[in-house]
Amino acid sequence: MEKSNPGKLSLFFLLFLCFASAILGDSTAESLLLSHFDAQYIPKMFLINAAALFIISTFLMPVFDRVNRGNLFMSGLLGHAVMLIFIRIAIWSKWTFFYGPLFSYAYVSKIIIFLTFWTIANDLFDSRKAGKVFPVIAAGGTLGAIAVSFSIPWLMKIIAAENLLLLWILLVSCSVLLFWPVKIKYGRFFKARPDTIKAARPVSVFQNLGILCKEPLVRNMALLFFALFFLLLNQHFTFYSQVKMHFSNANNVATFLGYFNGISMFFTFALQMTVAGKLLNAAGSTRSMLVVPVVMVIIFGTQFFLLRYFPEASGLVFGAVVIGMGLRVACFDSFFSPNFQIFFSSLPSQLRGRGKLAIEGVVKPLAILCSSLWMLWCLPGLTAPVNTMILFIIAMLVIFQTVRLRTHYTRSLTGYLSGYSSKKQAVVLEQLVNAMEQRSFESLRQKLHTESSEIREFIIELLAKSSSPEAVSILMESLDCNDRKTRATLVSSLGRLCLPDLKERLLEFLNDPDDRVVANAVQAVAGYKDERVNAQLEPLLHHSNNRVQANVIIALWPWVSDFKKAALLDSLQEMISDPDAVVRSSALYALGEIDGVESFLMLRRYFYKCGEEYRNEQVIFRQLSRAIAKKKDESSLVMLLAMAKEQNQMRIIQIINLLGMLVSELQEISLLKLLKKVDLFDRNLIIQALQNRTTA
Incomplete structure (x- = not known):
């Protein structure tokens, strides 16, 4: 059934309202909590957040495919509005103990609303349209957050912070009214999938832990995610503590948070529109993931310096904490969040969702739990400089883990998930090939220009394995790339396809300035087994590169006369007598590839003559043993x-x-x-x- 685009505008404004209500809710809850309780109360709320996140991932997320998402979202918004009305009545009744639960409720409701919203968006738009539509919809959320943030300081001049709850209720109610016609018009897309209704079981914690234990790539991302969120929670606590120290009442806190959220969100939006995209394209996803931990090192290093040498300059410390918080928010949303989504694309489809759920549902709550216990039990016994130095060291370790993750990410792509056997690697590669669609091809086209050479080699192999017209087109477009290693891999992969339309294009690379490309082009052209084409290889017999010479001899051998074969053997004899071990190894490789008694005799003579040579030279040992094994x-x-x-x-x-x-x-x-x-x-x-x- 074809999905249409008119819902895009409705979802744009719906996310505008949802984001605005979420930011307003956070600011309201934070201002009321900080104005009535000490900052040490916040870690206790973090513990509640961790428990709520664990419950959501374990019991709520598996429900999404088994119920009507439209009804779920509508009932969730209505229930949300009713709960906010109840909380406002409780606050009118001077039940100040509600300020604590309100803080956690704002966090939990935000997660559920956004999770349900994007599930609905995925129901309305297929994967091809999503790539174009979702950024537009997401822009609505950013604009909503900026608009409501800058509205809060103005509102604080005319109403009390408690009355922001009324505006919160109004925004949620408007979301209900806006979603109602969407639900009526597109309700058929939100129905439960029949194949999932009976499978009503929550996800086992042990299943999630099993993913972390079995998959090296997920395990390393989990370590990075845990350490990073430990730092983020501690930074957030420091931020709240500084706000509590400098602002006394709820209105002042709400005003400050309004300005802070508005400026940080605007800076995030500007960063995403300018620098972030260019950096992601230039450095690649794995390298750009280093931005956040590097920023964290700078932030904690600066704070330690100020706390250690200027302990009395409270205003300076406050400014450093606020600027650091804003910088981290902008960098996290611009660099880590998109890369976190890209990261899972290297996993096969059956592990992608479970891996993400394992990190979001187990690792993240665990990180919140550990950071909360750290704040409650360890932090009171430490001075501010010592605590900041510990966080600085952890940030340095996060940089190390990010670099380590990049190694595993590369190994995962080049090895079709590290740790797999060769048989399973082939199965995973086949699954990736079969799952390819237009959006996947576009993503791979971009990665061919942005990722490291190891990952580019994997992508080239994946596209060559697919051998679809789209895949071949992408490989052909990339043939003129500047990276010589990538160009050589492209020529080799396209040569194995032996497509008639590629023959003339591959012949052009016989004149490439890079010897490796020429050697691979000789192999590629030889694969066509065309005597006319092979005749064009003869001039390369005198090429300066040993690999090119060896490949030309192998290519010409089946087609030439006995007289010319003798000349080719003379060339091999000259190469095998060369003082350079690399040249001799190329000759041995060629002797293993060609047939005939004379070639075998030459190989035997070399074996008995070379003596200790193959023991001392690994390259000789490898090529000699392989060549001998090919002679039956x-x-x-x-x-x-x-x-x-x-x-x-x-x-x-x-x-x-x-x-x-x-x-x-x-x-x-x-x-x-x-x-x-x-x-x-x-x-x-x-x-x-x-x-x-x-x-x-």
């Missing part, structure tokens, strides 16, 4: 067994793997005869190779 001959088995003598464990494992390839090709009679001739060490190697082959 009993003498190859003897040479491999000889190479295993007096080697380290890693090389012996490599030999065993190559033996497994070789023994499977030999006849059983020849193998049994050989087992009788060899010594115990060689016999054990052969048996282990056979066992590995059987297990595989």
